[in-house]
Amino acid sequence: MVLRKSMRTPDVVVKKRPRLEDTIYTAKLFFKNRLAFVGFVITMIYFAIAVIDEVYPQWLGVSNLNSMANWVPALSSNVPTAPTLSHGWMYIFGTTQFLVPIFPVMLAALKFDIGYSLLIVTIGALFGLAVGTIAGYFGKIFDEILMRVTDIFFSVPFIVLAFAISYALGRSLNTVIIALIIIWWPIYARLTRGLALSTRSMKYVEAATASGSSGMRNVVVHVIPNVLSPVFVQISLDLGSIVQIFATLYFLSVIQGSQLLPELGNMISRGQTYLPQGIWWPVVIPGIFLLIFTVSINLMGDGLRDVLDPKLRR
Amino acid sequence: MASENSKRTLLYVSHLKKYFDVTTGFLKKAGYVKALDDVTFSLKEGETVGVVGETGCGKTTLGRTVLALTEATDGDVYFNLDSELMNKLIDLEERFYELNHKREKLPTEENELAEISKELIPLRNKYSLTRLKEREIRKYRKNMQPIFQDPFSSLDPRKLVKDIVSEPLKLLSDLDNDEISEKVGKMINEIGLSDDHLFRFPHEFSGGQRQRIGIARAIGIEPKMLVLDEPTSALDVSVQAQILNMLKEIQENRKLSYLFISHHLNVIRLMSDRVIVMYLGRIAEFAETNTLFTDMLHPYTKALLSAIPSIDPTKRKGRIILEGEIPSPSDPPKGCYFHPRCPEAMKNCGWSPRDMSEPLSEALDPFSDPALSVLPAISEIIEDENDNTLDIVFSTAITDQVRARELIVDALDKASKKANGIKFKAIKSVAFRTPDTLTIGMIEPDVPRLREVRKDHFVSCLIYDAGYNEHKGRKKIKKVTEENTANATENYENPDQARET
Amino acid sequence: MLVNEIDKTKITRDDYLVVQNLKTQFFTSKGIVKAIDSVSFSVKEGEVYGIVGESGCGKSVTATSIMDLVPDPPGRIIGGSIYIDGFDIISDTDKLVKITVKSETDVKIKRNKRLIKRHNYIISRIRGKKIAMIFQEPSLALNPVMTIGDQIIENILLHNMVSISESIIRRETIKDQDLDNFLSEASAIKNHSDLKRYVQRWARDFGMPDIEDSILNVLSSNAAKPFVRKELVELIIPQRKGVNINIFKETKDYHDDLNKLLDLNLKLLNSENKADTAGIARYEQEVKNLERQMRTKYLTFNLKRIILKKTYQRVFQEEARRRAIELLKLVNIAGPERVIDSYPHELSGGMQQRSMIAMALASDPRLLIADEPTTALDVTTQAQILDLIRELNKFTGSSVIFITHDLAVIAEMCNRVAVMYAGNIVEEASVDDIFTNSKHPYTTGLLKSIPRTDINVARNLRMESIPGNVPNLITPPTGCRFNPRCQHKMDVCEKSKPKLVDVGDGHKVACFLYSDLTDGDN
Numbered sequence A: 001m002v003l004r005k006s007m008r009t010p011d012v013v014v015k016k017r018p019r020l021e022d023t024i025y026t027a028k029l030f031f032k033n034r035l036a037f038v039g040f041v042i043t044m045i046y047f048a049i050a051v052i053d054e055v056y057p058q059w060l061g062v063s064n065l066n067s068m069a070n071w072v073p074a075l076s077s078n079v080p081t082a083p084t085l086s087h088g089w090m091y092i093f094g095t096t097q098f099l100v101p102i103f104p105v106m107l108a109a110l111k112f113d114i115g116y117s118l119l120i121v122t123i124g125a126l127f128g129l130a131v132g133t134i135a136g137y138f139g140k141i142f143d144e145i146l147m148r149v150t151d152i153f154f155s156v157p158f159i160v161l162a163f164a165i166s167y168a169l170g171r172s173l174n175t176v177i178i179a180l181i182i183i184w185w186p187i188y189a190r191l192t193r194g195l196a197l198s199t200r201s202m203k204y205v206e207a208a209t210a211s212g213s214s215g216m217r218n219v220v221v222h223v224i225p226n227v228l229s230p231v232f233v234q235i236s237l238d239l240g241s242i243v244q245i246f247a248t249l250y251f252l253s254v255i256q257g258s259q260l261l262p263e264l265g266n267m268i269s270r271g272q273t274y275l276p277q278g279i280w281w282p283v284v285i286p287g288i289f290l291l292i293f294t295v296s297i298n299l300m301g302d303g304l305r306d307v308l309d310p311k312l313r314r
Numbered sequence B: 001m002a003s004e005n006s007k008r009t010l011l012y013v014s015h016l017k018k019y020f021d022v023t024t025g026f027l028k029k030a031g032y033v034k035a036l037d038d039v040t041f042s043l044k045e046g047e048t049v050g051v052v053g054e055t056g057c058g059k060t061t062l063g064r065t066v067l068a069l070t071e072a073t074d075g076d077v078y079f080n081l082d083s084e085l086m087n088k089l090i091d092l093e094e095r096f097y098e099l100n101h102k103r104e105k106l107p108t109e110e111n112e113l114a115e116i117s118k119e120l121i122p123l124r125n126k127y128s129l130t131r132l133k134e135r136e137i138r139k140y141r142k143n144m145q146p147i148f149q150d151p152f153s154s155l156d157p158r159k160l161v162k163d164i165v166s167e168p169l170k171l172l173s174d175l176d177n178d179e180i181s182e183k184v185g186k187m188i189n190e191i192g193l194s195d196d197h198l199f200r201f202p203h204e205f206s207g208g209q210r211q212r213i214g215i216a217r218a219i220g221i222e223p224k225m226l227v228l229d230e231p232t233s234a235l236d237v238s239v240q241a242q243i244l245n246m247l248k249e250i251q252e253n254r255k256l257s258y259l260f261i262s263h264h265l266n267v268i269r270l271m272s273d274r275v276i277v278m279y280l281g282r283i284a285e286f287a288e289t290n291t292l293f294t295d296m297l298h299p300y301t302k303a304l305l306s307a308i309p310s311i312d313p314t315k316r317k318g319r320i321i322l323e324g325e326i327p328s329p330s331d332p333p334k335g336c337y338f339h340p341r342c343p344e345a346m347k348n349c350g351w352s353p354r355d356m357s358e359p360l361s362e363a364l365d366p367f368s369d370p371a372l373s374v375l376p377a378i379s380e381i382i383e384d385e386n387d388n389t390l391d392i393v394f395s396t397a398i399t400d401q402v403r404a405r406e407l408i409v410d411a412l413d414k415a416s417k418k419a420n421g422i423k424f425k426a427i428k429s430v431a432f433r434t435p436d437t438l439t440i441g442m443i444e445p446d447v448p449r450l451r452e453v454r455k456d457h458f459v460s461c462l463i464y465d466a467g468y469n470e471h472k473g474r475k476k477i478k479k480v481t482e483e484n485t486a487n488a489t490e491n492y493e494n495p496d497q498a499r500e501t
Numbered sequence C: 001m002l003v004n005e006i007d008k009t010k011i012t013r014d015d016y017l018v019v020q021n022l023k024t025q026f027f028t029s030k031g032i033v034k035a036i037d038s039v040s041f042s043v044k045e046g047e048v049y050g051i052v053g054e055s056g057c058g059k060s061v062t063a064t065s066i067m068d069l070v071p072d073p074p075g076r077i078i079g080g081s082i083y084i085d086g087f088d089i090i091s092d093t094d095k096l097v098k099i100t101v102k103s104e105t106d107v108k109i110k111r112n113k114r115l116i117k118r119h120n121y122i123i124s125r126i127r128g129k130k131i132a133m134i135f136q137e138p139s140l141a142l143n144p145v146m147t148i149g150d151q152i153i154e155n156i157l158l159h160n161m162v163s164i165s166e167s168i169i170r171r172e173t174i175k176d177q178d179l180d181n182f183l184s185e186a187s188a189i190k191n192h193s194d195l196k197r198y199v200q201r202w203a204r205d206f207g208m209p210d211i212e213d214s215i216l217n218v219l220s221s222n223a224a225k226p227f228v229r230k231e232l233v234e235l236i237i238p239q240r241k242g243v244n245i246n247i248f249k250e251t252k253d254y255h256d257d258l259n260k261l262l263d264l265n266l267k268l269l270n271s272e273n274k275a276d277t278a279g280i281a282r283y284e285q286e287v288k289n290l291e292r293q294m295r296t297k298y299l300t301f302n303l304k305r306i307i308l309k310k311t312y313q314r315v316f317q318e319e320a321r322r323r324a325i326e327l328l329k330l331v332n333i334a335g336p337e338r339v340i341d342s343y344p345h346e347l348s349g350g351m352q353q354r355s356m357i358a359m360a361l362a363s364d365p366r367l368l369i370a371d372e373p374t375t376a377l378d379v380t381t382q383a384q385i386l387d388l389i390r391e392l393n394k395f396t397g398s399s400v401i402f403i404t405h406d407l408a409v410i411a412e413m414c415n416r417v418a419v420m421y422a423g424n425i426v427e428e429a430s431v432d433d434i435f436t437n438s439k440h441p442y443t444t445g446l447l448k449s450i451p452r453t454d455i456n457v458a459r460n461l462r463m464e465s466i467p468g469n470v471p472n473l474i475t476p477p478t479g480c481r482f483n484p485r486c487q488h489k490m491d492v493c494e495k496s497k498p499k500l501v502d503v504g505d506g507h508k509v510a511c512f513l514y515s516d517l518t519d520g521d522n
Ligand SMILES: Nc1ncnc2c1ncn2[C@@H]1O[C@H](COP(=O)(O)OP(=O)(O)O)[C@@H](O)[C@H]1O
Pocket: B020, B021, B033, B034, B035, B053, B054, B055, B056, B057, B058, B059, B060, B061, B062, B329
């Protein structure tokens, strides 16, 4: 059957790589949002530092942290040294009570913090995604069980749970990480369950079913690709909060471990001892450093959410 | 409904029911919504059956159940069977329900029923889409495809058009990848888009174009039947015309059958050979398109058709404006579901206590009938659906009950003569149970069944039930009802007196 | 209605609303949407004016522009005038913002906060008093966490303080004379429905609509006159609350003055618009004087108001609630006493739409804008709502702008129709003319592409349709915006934009087939 010419839509140029073009368009939209752009750049700098520290630690001059205490020249007391430039750029933010210069330690800490956060969030997200989409799509008993289990997680305060789990497993950093993974996946399960539930009722899923597509195929082919972008947004938002939780847990001495471990939470909680004496820099400087990270990653996440919102794409 | 028509029956839906559970809290069942309640019809090859009705009457559910996208609660769907087998099944099903519905069966009929069940049940299990497993349904899927209303949610936003259109081919055909690509290219041209459009995402298209893509997806696999659920309701009129034309063209070229669902009566009229009018999950009327639009019988159809806004001023005369709203399907009225709004309702149409308490308190209000001011005030009216009675509780005990009853019966009689007063004629008895409680009994309602009132014209309305005379039409019935209730005062039984005498 | 019913003989059928060269645009990240491209029309008093067109043609934007409710950002009215009751309400548009367009996607908008504040103050008062709007999706327009009653009451209290105060004062000070007048007038009316209407009006004026039915019953009973009078007094006495009426008198004065202030501000605005320095000076002075007067006059009043807040508010609330119930009755809601305390989600779509209409009527608008009020409803409910709007138009004499995409609804509802396409009015005529003698190719195409039941069509017949789609308004076609879809397209159509011209009997068309005139803006 050939339709009348008038019923055809005007011809257009062939697009060879539609997916790439779509991605480029998304990126363009994203970078139009100035705040998101700033957030993105700062986040990337943090990530770059972490990667460099892993691959070429000598570039940052923080390769040997334990020997750092020895760099301290003629400093008299065992009290943190105030920020100064007279001993070189490393002392720009002063030192900790172990007389370790704060600036390089902060840089070194990023490797741990970003690494741990990524680990926790990725494992949590993968597990949560699998459980959440299946529960949301297939519903019924499985869904009820998931909802009740996650209810338990959501009804007990976060910190208390982390406390309980890590006390049960022993209070090392590793157990805290395991505890956080256990606590974290329900967030993703809930998120993806809701999304899967609404995707399930979409007519394109019904069309696939009408063509004999099985439930599992629907989940893989139609549901997961459609719930991924909100999950990415959530991941970006969560990366920042996990570091904050570390700080809290150190402060509450849930985590016990090397006092010298370069980790922002560790630094902040150790530095607090000296606050009453008016020694602010061991707390405030890493605090600000962490704050910048959380804020920029949140800005980036918000920007992502905006451009991935399908309403904006129509 | 076995037809003499030479055309093959492609789809036969028999007494289909779909109840959705209404759950509250943790898997607790609180009742159900009767989305489909005993729906029977057939669709022939190359034919379009239109389904029309207001929101929530079960059109979408009907489409989904026919396509086996949702499990039916009861009933059977036969699709694309050998015509001999199909006719046999139709005959068996019809006879089965006819016998089954009879309240009192003759022994010979009991025997026949048993025999029919013996033959029918294995056939049902083997052929009815409602009873087969998903694996077994697969071989039917190739021949039935859906087209949806919402052009936005019907295409996966993360897939390219070519992937969308090729999905059924990948899943259901034996074609290899090259053949699929070729076929997809052909389809996209057929529905009026060009090859370049294959490499785009759905969000780059307008509503009309998306609907075309949806059509390409559905017809690529060369099915025999399309279930179109409001295919143009989301589109603009000018685009709607394009799509409707295209659908007609496709149907003619491929000899497709359409189950065409829409709430838009004009579109239904334009597209369909026969039309089903639905109300609250039941079929109200089923007839040939022209018959239905020019010579409709069911009061709901009359109201529905008269409500269509029209450009022609002469068509606006005699508009029936229905009162009230469609009741909730989770708690439908008794008897005929349409009775609370029906302008032609009769006394046996389903009036039950819950329809009565407000009209009763109004009719017995001394303001509307000063004669009643001698009675004490009514403190409450208690409905009892199970007993089919209402208790009117007065604030103080009444000594002269005979007089009081007379007054009330008079008032009810008066009320029954007013507009919308027919419900008062459904009152069977009026009697004092205790000195301060008057019990009002209602007659047992009848439930209308879908009957073939004229050839190929099915109506579900008590007006056209047994006793309906084709030529005298409604009048005869009306006369009978009026005679029956001519002297209401005497007609109300008084159980007390009955007992005494 | 809450105001006295308009005397039909006095309707002047003057233009109540005049829209001239209205332009509204949306400054989005993808470019500037030229949603309304110079639209002019006028609506006469008491008339039902239809706007019809496919989706995306700018019908809703026209309506929201008149209400000054265009979502900002991204939208702005960038030019034109809208006269309501003779006042140009958007004459200060250019002063409110400075828009610098560098490119389609890079637009700077600088706002003048002070002027915008004044503008919004004036507009919000006008919006309530003179125009009201009902929307396509009642569920989105109603506040989900407030009961229907509270929402209506809020609107009533916002706009009806004067008439509420008046009726409270009348009720509290009702005299034998009033009653006698009422009885003598009522006894002169023979027709029952007229009597009913008279009683309704009287009961409302005297703030006791609760007993409206009872009064009617007493009047209809055939008892002797003195007996009727005695019963009436018995009915009325308990209605009086014995409140201090001074505060209500002052409330009335206060709101009267506020209205005067609004009028002066409008006059000031118009003088500014005409750059009439004498006028500006005069009205500025008058505004100042009135404001000063009000400050001194109501100093104690405001104090009293605070002290008496509880009683004072309760009386107003009660009266407003009565009126709300009355409004719900007016829009044919069964069981208004129950509905008034329900939340929107507890009501069906039709009931929500009725409540929406009741809410719009709460402010006694002289112009009601109904934007696709029945599109989300079923036909039988649509028939009810259309019937209701028609009745209200007849009963209150207010004008209606009825927006829809359904030509058949237009045919049933309207006196005059404007057909919109891609941000322009392409044809305007009386309803009969549009349907029997349409001129613009778009209108003709639209009429041919609607499926009709009044013509028996053969099954294999194809409908005529307009090829293509409504264009995207970021890069609309040049010249006549319909040209890519038009069968009669000529060379000139791509180059210049046709002007909407009268081709006889008030039938206006914008198409080069009928006139060579071009629209100066293009
Ligand atoms: N998945 C579901 N769960 C519960 N109730 C449903 C579901 N789908 C439909 N219903 C109910 O069944 C009735 C019929 O719905 P539907 O078939 O969508 O009507 P229509 O398409 O005619 O508007 C409605 O009352 C609706 O609320």
